[in-house]
Amino acid sequence: MTIVIAAGGTGGHLYPAIAVAREFLRRDPSTRILFVGTTRGIEQKVLAHEALPLQCITAHPFMGKRPAEMVKALVTLPVSLWQSLGLLRQQGADLVFGVGGYTSPAMLIAAFLRRIPGVILEPNAYPGLANKVVAPLVQRIFLAFESTKQFFDRRKTSVVGTPVRQAFVESSRSEAGQSEAGSMRRLLVFGGSQGAKAINSAMIDALPRLATMNARLTITHQTGEADHARVAAAYEQAGIRAQVVPFLYDMPTALRAADLVVARAGAMTIAELTVCGKPAILIPLPTAIYNHQLRNAEVMANAGGALLVPQAELTGAGLAQAVMDILSEPQRLETMSRHSWNMRRSDAAETIVRECYDLIRRRHEASDSARAL
Secondary structure, three states: OEEEEEOOOOHHHHHHHHHHHHHHHHHOOOOEEEEEEOOOOOHHHHHHHHOOOEEEOOOOOOOOOOHHHHHHHHHHHHHHHHHHHHHHHHHOOOEEEEOOOOOHHHHHHHHHHOOOOEEEEEOOOOOOHHHHHHHHHOOEEEEOOHHHHHHOOOOOEEEOOOOOOHHHHOOOHHHOOOOOOOOOEEEEEEOOOOOOHHHHHHHHHHHHHHHHHHHHEEEEEEOOOOOHHHHHHHHHHHOOOEEEEOOOOOHHHHHHHOOEEEEOOOHHHHHHHHHOOOOEEEOOOOOOHHHHHHHHHHHHHHOOOEEEOOHHHOOHHHHHHHHHHHHOOHHHHHHHHHHHHHOOOOOHHHHHHHHHHHHHHHHHHHHHHHHHO
C-alpha cells in the first residue's frame, strides 16, 4: 500500500502528517510513505531527520502574500498539478492525505482526477483556504475542533483532534504541574518551527526580572535560526541558566520536562500541550491567516489551560510577571495543568488511519466489482 502525504512549509502542517505516517507504519510496516513538499519550507530538514522520503514539487504560497507573489502562485499551479499527476501515476498511490498549506491543493486535485481517495486534516479552529478549496473533492475531512464543522459538508467530517507523535502520547500528566513549592522550575519557550522574534525580544526584556528566580529556574528556549545568536548572547549576559537552541528536534522530551510553556498558538502546539497536560502562556501570531492562532488560543484559555496574551500587549515586564506568578503558585499550576490535560485527544492518528483503511478497502472493492461486470 502506498500513501502520499502532501504537507510542509511549517511545523504546524508537517508534524501532524508525520504522526499519521508513523501510525500507518505502526499498523503495517510494509506501507510505502511518500511526503510531497517543496524546497521552501522545513520539510527537507525535518523529514531527513525522521528518515521519511520526500518528493518536491513546484508550489508557492498564496494567502497573505503581495499581489506579485499571489500571481506567481496562480501561474505555477498548472505546473504543480502536472507534476502531481505524474507523481501519482508513477507511485501507484492508494490514498492522498493533505494537511492544508500550498502543497496540498495540486496533489488533492490530481488525486480527484485520477480517482484516488483523498482526505484532508484541518487542525485549526478556523480552516485555511487550501482545505476549503479542495474539500468538495475529497472523501473525508478530519477536524481538530467541533466548531470547525460549520465550514464543511458535515457528512464528510470527523472531529478527531490533531495527530501528535507517539512520543508525546506516551507522556503522563504526572510529569505536569507536580513540582513542590521551592523546587526547581522548568520553563520552555518556543515560537513555532521558525521561532518568533516578538517572543524572543520579550524574553530578552524579561531576563532581568526572571534573574531573581535564577536559583530555581531553568529555561529551554527555541529561537529559530535567524535570531539564535542575539538571544543566546542575551541569556549569557544576564547570567541565566538556559539551553538556547535554534531548533528542537526532540520536542517531546523538552515539553515533558517543562512546568510551564511560553509559545505561539498554532494547532500543533495546542495539541502537543494538551496531550502532555502542560499549562501555557500563549501569544498568538497576529498576522496568521484568518487570525486562526487567536481562535486556537481562545479555546485553550477558555478551558482554563492557558493564559492568552495578545502580541500587541506583550512586554518583557508583563511576560516576566506572568511567568513568575504562575510558577510561584503550585495550586494554579496544577489547576491549569489539569484543564490542559482534559482537552487532550491522544487517539487522533489511530482514528484517521482506521478511517483511511476503510476508504481504501471500499475503493478496491468497487474496482473489483467494476472489473467483474
